Each structure stands twice: as structure tokens, then as C-alpha cells.
Amino acid sequence: MALDRQELQARPVGVFDSGVGGLTVAREIMRQIPNEKIVYFGDTARVPYGSKSRDTVVRYSRQIVRFLQTKQVKAIVIACNTASAFALDVLEQETDLPLIGVIRPGARVAADTTRNGEIGVIGTEGTIGSGIYPDFIHRINKTIRVTGKACPLFTSLVEEGLLEDPVTDEIASRYLSELIDIGIDTLILGCTHYPLIRSTIGRIMGEGVTLVNPAYETAVELKRLLEKQDLLCPKPPALGENRYRFYVSDSADKFKRFANSIIKYGILTAKTVPIEEY
Amino acid sequence: MALDRQELQARPVGVFDSGVGGLTVAREIMRQIPNEKIVYFGDTARVPYGSKSRDTVVRYSRQIVRFLQTKQVKAIVIACNTASAFALDVLEQETDLPLIGVIRPGARVAADTTRNGEIGVIGTEGTIGSGIYPDFIHRINKTIRVTGKACPLFTSLVEEGLLEDPVTDEIASRYLSELIDIGIDTLILGCTHYPLIRSTIGRIMGEGVTLVNPAYETAVELKRLLEKQDLLCPKPPALGENRYRFYVSDSADKFKRFANSIIKYGILTAKTVPIEEY
Numbered sequence: 113m114a115l116d117r118q119e120l121q122a123r124p125v126g127v128f129d130s131g132v133g134g135l136t137v138a139r140e141i142m143r144q145i146p147n148e149k150i151v152y153f154g155d156t157a158r159v160p161y162g163s164k165s166r167d168t169v170v171r172y173s174r175q176i177v178r179f180l181q182t183k184q185v186k187a188i189v190i191a192c193n194t195a196s197a198f199a200l201d202v203l204e205q206e207t208d209l210p211l212i213g214v215i216r217p218g219a220r221v222a223a224d225t226t227r228n229g230e231i232g233v234i235g236t237e238g239t240i241g242s243g244i245y246p247d248f249i250h251r252i253n254k255t256i257r258v259t260g261k262a263c264p265l266f267t268s269l270v271e272e273g274l275l276e277d278p279v280t281d282e283i284a285s286r287y288l289s290e291l292i293d294i295g296i297d298t299l300i301l302g303c304t305h306y307p308l309i310r311s312t313i314g315r316i317m318g319e320g321v322t323l324v325n326p327a328y329e330t331a332v333e334l335k336r337l338l339e340k341q342d343l344l345c346p347k348p349p350a351l352g353e354n355r356y357r358f359y360v361s362d363s364a365d366k367f368k369r370f371a372n373s374i375i376k377y378g379i380l381t382a383k384t385v386p387i388e389e390y
Numbered sequence: 391m392a393l394d395r396q397e398l399q400a401r402p403v404g405v406f407d408s409g410v411g412g413l414t415v416a417r418e419i420m421r422q423i424p425n426e427k428i429v430y431f432g433d434t435a436r437v438p439y440g441s442k443s444r445d446t447v448v449r450y451s452r453q454i455v456r457f458l459q460t461k462q463v464k465a466i467v468i469a470c471n472t473a474s475a476f477a478l479d480v481l482e483q484e485t486d487l488p489l490i491g492v493i494r495p496g497a498r499v500a501a502d503t504t505r506n507g508e509i510g511v512i513g514t515e516g517t518i519g520s521g522i523y524p525d526f527i528h529r530i531n532k533t534i535r536v537t538g539k540a541c542p543l544f545t546s547l548v549e550e551g552l553l554e555d556p557v558t559d560e561i562a563s564r565y566l567s568e569l570i571d572i573g574i575d576t577l578i579l580g581c582t583h584y585p586l587i588r589s590t591i592g593r594i595m596g597e598g599v600t601l602v603n604p605a606y607e608t609a610v611e612l613k614r615l616l617e618k619q620d621l622l623c624p625k626p627p628a629l630g631e632n633r634y635r636f637y638v639s640d641s642a643d644k645f646k647r648f649a650n651s652i653i654k655y656g657i658l659t660a661k662t663v664p665i666e667e668y
Binding site for chain 2: 156157158163164165167168264265268269271272278279282283361362363366388
């Protein structure tokens, strides 16, 4: 039975992350294409991905894609830099669904933005170690120099709520000093938690440096992709329809508390899924 | 077929943790009862446990116990405070093997140590939230007051190698100020990472406060238990016998690097196990 176009357009977009960070991407999608329904999965029982190996992150991502497919999503956004870095390639070969990671959109905008050809990228050990940001940027422009710096403590500091704090300032100054010395003019916030300490990072880098937030760019790219494939939902969900659904692998209660602080969307329900069974 | 006593005594002790922290417990066992063989499992693909729910930690711990049983261990040490807090009860009902957690030994020594009846406990959110240290201490002495404080950033700071650092000092001062104000005289280091920043914690708490390291006490209790059950191995392993075996759920290479920094035992081999299949 062929699906009729309208039915296909009305399907939700799947968004997944290792935990709660990907909500910053979901939030951008909600803002930029408000007609779209979203099924979000956060792998809170196995978070974080940033310090884990490629094999493990690929295995976990594959299970999540299988889960999202059971929810009849029309496209999937990998809202986690580490999963995008390690798993996008593999997953693209294993599914027919349109897939978007957060890396390519961020890389493209950074390449367009730099004037002096010096880009910095900050992210998890996994993302930086994979060298994927330099790869994507060099496909666009070989002359740009890209310097990566892993900032593993940032995630913990954000999750501890130290968004504006002398300790976060001190750690950020250490991590970023190398990038300041190089004289980058563009910095990619290559982990979904980092936009939450954007003002600290911006203050330390100084006014001459443009911060690129892949969450924003990913929502732009998703909109473009859905338009191109005639998958954009033309009208808002019906009243009473469950527009945003959230699933996690660990306790839903804890997730809800953090989620409500990122997404101002009133009551938010979340369900726990035994993800290792997918 | 009944196992002969000697054969039983020669079996290894199983030790598990959410990751690498439990190596501080394994190290104490190696020091205190050097004849014993050890099979260590670190759940590096799903680390950390400290911020996750009881249900998840119990499910993970159960899989690990099943795995260790395939290695014919004679006893199991839960070398992780969070897993001990959440899963020891349940696991004791599900297996005939002698099981030891790190909480009871630490609680007992702390209760013996305090003179003013004011004990502090620091640990993960899970361990502190479970209230298990106060429970155990009150079974020994109801008049002791126990104050818990979750210190989630300590683990990240240790893993980032900031063992002696002004940032660790600052964070520790904040976490510990409440315990200093109360006037505790005994502090339990209720997470296996914390002994690695023992000197920072000790300096901030001051000389009047005794630090209790459950890793040490757990090895003492293991020795006592093995003696009592006539399971202590009477002689060292034969030359060439593989005394210590290490298993992890994520990449073995990364584990080896950290493990070698904790255990000065020369070349250390580790294997990856698909733990979710147990």
C-alpha cells in the first residue's frame, strides 16, 4: 500500500541524543519548523557517548534508529555530535530514511563564516578524535586550518548547573587558550551542551570570534531537506494531538526535570524504553 | 560432582565496577590477599552509574554477576558504591555466591571511628540519594548523625587528571563546607574515585577529621569472609598462571591506559565483553 503524500508529511521527525543535550537541537526544530511533530529519544541509561569508542557508539545508535523506525518517523536527526561523528556514515548505508547529523551543517556554516581561514572546534574526546569536522570543512575548502580541542569537563559543569561560575571561567580559559593563541576567528560549539555556556565561551574568546551553534544550523538543514523531498508538514498538528513525544532509556522523571528547564513547553511526558532490546 | 576444597579455594574472586574506579578496590585486594586471583569487570560502555536510576543500575549489575559466574568466581565484590547501594540486596537474593559491597565495610569503620557522633559521607547522587550509609550506620548506632553530600563533579575532575589543582580545591571547598560547618570528625569517601583526591579532601577538612576509605575496608572484609568460609587461597598462583584478568564493555585499549596508571602491575591485558547479552 503506497502511503499518500499527506500521510507521509504528517509523520514525526525522529531526533536522538546520548541524553538531554540534543534537546537544544529539538528546541531549534520546534522554533524553526513548528508544524513538525517530534519523537525524541535520549539514551540516558548509557550517557555519555563522548568518552566511548566508535564501536560502542555505533551499536547504540543503531539500536536507537531501529526504535525510532517503530515510531514511523519520516526522517532522523542525530542530535549528538559524537554519534554523528562515529555513526552517520554507517547508518546512512543501513536505512532508507533521510538522516541528518549535526556536524555537516555546523562545518558548512563555519567554512562560510571564517575570513582568516582559522577555525576552531570544541567537542568531546570522541568528536575531536574522529577528525570529522576538519574532514568536512576541507571538502569545502582545503586552505582552511581547523584546530580541534576536546573539552570533557564542559558537559559535567553544564549538568552541575555551573553556567555562570568562576570555575567554568577558569576551565574554559584553559581549554580555549590554545585556540586564542592561534588566532581563530570562528569557533564551532561541537557538543550539544556547549550552547548553554555560550556566553562564557564568547566572553573568553572575545568579540572578534564568531561562535557557530550546530543546533541552529541543523534545524535549518532539516527544513531544507524536508522541503526538497516534499516531506514538510503543511499544517500544524490538530488540537489535542500529541505533538512532541519523549523517550529515554533511564528514569523518565529525572529526564523531565532537565527537559523542562530547556524546553518551555509546559507539561512534558516521557517514557522509558528498554533500548538494548532493539 | 562435588568440587574439592582446594579447587574451590583456587578459584578467582570477581570484582566489578561501573568503570575504572573499582580498580582502587582491586588494588587493595592485591595488596592484602596477594594469593587471590581476580577477574575484574568494568562497565565502561555504560559508565557512570552514579547519576542513573535504581532500576537501571540493578539491571546492569545483574548482567555483570551473570557474566562473572561464567568465569567460575568463588565470591563477588561490588566495587562500586552506587551499585552496592542499589543492587546488593537484590543480588544477594538471586545468587548463592558470597557477595560483598563497599558500603557496609565503610559504614562499620566510620561508626567505630567517630568520637563526636558526627559522620559525613560523600558520593554520587545515587549513593547519597539512596540513604544507605545512614541506614547501615544506624543499625550499628542510632545516636550517630550522618550527613550525606553528593559531589558529582569529583569523578569528572579525577578522570580529567586534576588531582592537585586549584579548580578541584575550589569545587571541594564548596561541596565540603556544609560538612565542615556541622563539625563532623569522620568522613567516608563513598565513591571509588575519591581516594585519588584524598589529599585535597583531607587538606580542606583539616587534621581533626578522619577519612575512611571503603576500598581498604572492603579488602579487609573480603579476607575475613573468605577465611570464615574456608575459601582463602593458601598458596600463590603458579608461575605463568594468569593471576589478574580484566574485562570491560567498551574498548579495552582505553581502559588499559587508565588501569596501568592505577595498578603498577606491568603489562595488563583486557578483553571487551558484550555485557548486554548476559
